[in-house]
Amino acid sequence: MALNQLVDDVVYLGKNFQDYVSLEPSLYKALALIAFNPIFWNIAARLEYNTHILTKLAFGNRKWGCYILAATIFSLGIVRDEIYYAALKDQPTYAPFAESTLIKVIAAGVFGFGNILVLTSMWALGVTGTYLGDYFGILMNERVTGFPFNFNDNPMYNGSTLCFLGTSLWFGKPTGLLVTVFVFFMYKIALMFEEPFTAKIYANRAKKET
Numbered sequence: 001m002a003l004n005q006l007v008d009d010v011v012y013l014g015k016n017f018q019d020y021v022s023l024e025p026s027l028y029k030a031l032a033l034i035a036f037n038p039i040f041w042n043i044a045a046r047l048e049y050n051t052h053i054l055t056k057l058a059f060g061n062r063k064w065g066c067y068i069l070a071a072t073i074f075s076l077g078i079v080r081d082e083i084y085y086a087a088l089k090d091q092p093t094y095a096p097f098a099e100s101t102l103i104k105v106i107a108a109g110v111f112g113f114g115n116i117l118v119l120t121s122m123w124a125l126g127v128t129g130t131y132l133g134d135y136f137g138i139l140m141n142e143r144v145t146g147f148p149f150n151f152n153d154n155p156m157y158n159g160s161t162l163c164f165l166g167t168s169l170w171f172g173k174p175t176g177l178l179v180t181v182f183v184f185f186m187y188k189i190a191l192m193f194e195e196p197f198t199a200k201i202y203a204n205r206a207k208k209e210t
Helices: 002-015 025-051 053-057 062-089 101-130 155-170 174-209
Strands: none
Touching (some): 002 101, 025 053, 025 062, 025 174, 053 062, 062 155, 062 174, 101 155, 155 174
16 A cells, blocks of 8 residues: 555656755755765875876875875765755755655665765775876775675766765755766766776786786
8 A cells, every 4th residue: 555655646746846956055055065975085095196196195195195185075075965855945845755764764775875875895905996096196906896896887976976976865855866867877988998098007007017
């Protein structure tokens, strides 16, 4: 019975989605920061690779340079999440989702699994592996193939996307679903720049070793 009601609620929301989206300044602010973060860390990492600017700021210690970038990216992520939560508060609530126990269970599961993907990938890669250490010349000895990388190619990005989705479902905010789609595509665009460049870095190392 609950599942049938959920289907009806989803159908209704699909037909009236525009009624639950409000173009508030806080929404634009959240979207801007969501877009800014991957653009920033890609530019910063390329600058480091080409000029070693962060390593120089860390007095020639490339590991500490990477830690500087890691702390900056992590802090920006916290700010982004807070702004996202604030933006959701300004958005209309879809009561059937906000009051549904089933939706709460789904939201908690999605959010929890997203965090598992993020945290386990960070554990597997370490700080330098997570935060673009290869641009600093800190390369991993071999490709990480254990969980979550044996389950998903980009667990950190996909896990983060799931966290956005789980949050929007938990609070019953349809606008959050649109933001989640935006997050997904921003990460996809970031990967278009990151993956080929990372492959190039490791290919260059392989050439030097032969």
